[in-house]
Amino acid sequence: MGIPIVILFPLLLVLTISEKTYSLFFKFAQFWAAIILFGMGFWPSIKRAESMKKDQSYMLVANHTSMSDIMIMLLISKNPFVFVGKKELAKIPVFGFFYKRTCILVDRNNPKSRTEVFDRARKRMQDGVSICIFPEGGVSDDLNIVLDTFKDGAFRLAIEHQIPVLPVTLFDNKKRFPFHFFKGGPGMMRAQTHKAIDTKGMSVAADKVRFRESVRNIILHSLENGPLTS
Numbered sequence: 001m002g003i004p005i006v007i008l009f010p011l012l013l014v015l016t017i018s019e020k021t022y023s024l025f026f027k028f029a030q031f032w033a034a035i036i037l038f039g040m041g042f043w044p045s046i047k048r049a050e051s052m053k054k055d056q057s058y059m060l061v062a063n064h065t066s067m068s069d070i071m072i073m074l075l076i077s078k079n080p081f082v083f084v085g086k087k088e089l090a091k092i093p094v095f096g097f098f099y100k101r102t103c104i105l106v107d108r109n110n111p112k113s114r115t116e117v118f119d120r121a122r123k124r125m126q127d128g129v130s131i132c133i134f135p136e137g138g139v140s141d142d143l144n145i146v147l148d149t150f151k152d153g154a155f156r157l158a159i160e161h162q163i164p165v166l167p168v169t170l171f172d173n174k175k176r177f178p179f180h181f182f183k184g185g186p187g188m189m190r191a192q193t194h195k196a197i198d199t200k201g202m203s204v205a206a207d208k209v210r211f212r213e214s215v216r217n218i219i220l221h222s223l224e225n226g227p228l229t230s
Contacts, residue, residue: 041186065174
């Protein structure tokens with residue numbers, strides 16, 4: 001993870017000085033993600049239900065099982081987005097430096113931090129940038145859980161800003177590169193994007209819970225039945 005960042009450090013540093021250059025930084029982040037995945041012996045296979053509209057902000061949501069989820073989500077999206085992620089990842093040497101400069105960090109044990117996340121996410125969406133959230137809120141310690149319960153944040157933000165939600169299913173990341181030492185191995189990493197779901201006309205009070213569960217069911221059904229073949 002660190003080698004390509006070290007090589008590109010001066011350029012990446014310049015691109016993260018201002019949010020105005022984030023779209024360029026995102027392209028380099030995609031290049032970095034490809035190097036990491038292929039370098040570790042993983043080859044992504046991404047099926048898209050439809051193309052993302054240019055200059056459209058989306059709320060990307062996906063199941064979360066692996067550190068490699070970050071890299072493959074960068075390859076999936078055609079539009080620049082920022083992650084909302086846990087602050088602990090900022091401690092990773094080299095990677096953490098740019099992670100905290102370009103992502104929205106949340107301390108899940110601090111209610112004030114969660115409020116600040118909403119404020120920062122609103123600002124980025126107003127700038128036309130998409131947001132990526134793993135709505136399970138973390139990785140469950142129970143390996144038997146196929147898909148944990150979803151938290152409200154992503155869906156509340158999407159409804160408030162009337163932007164479409166793009167569900168994504170990651171099939172093999174847990175098998176290939178789990179959060180457990182001495183497990184996993186090289187191979188294909190399949191991913192499926194589903195049709196974007198419009199939030200126009202929805203309200204947080206009336207629709208948030210129903211909407212959250214409907215998106216979760218899309219991803220859960222996909223995990224249980226496998227990716228589309230066409």
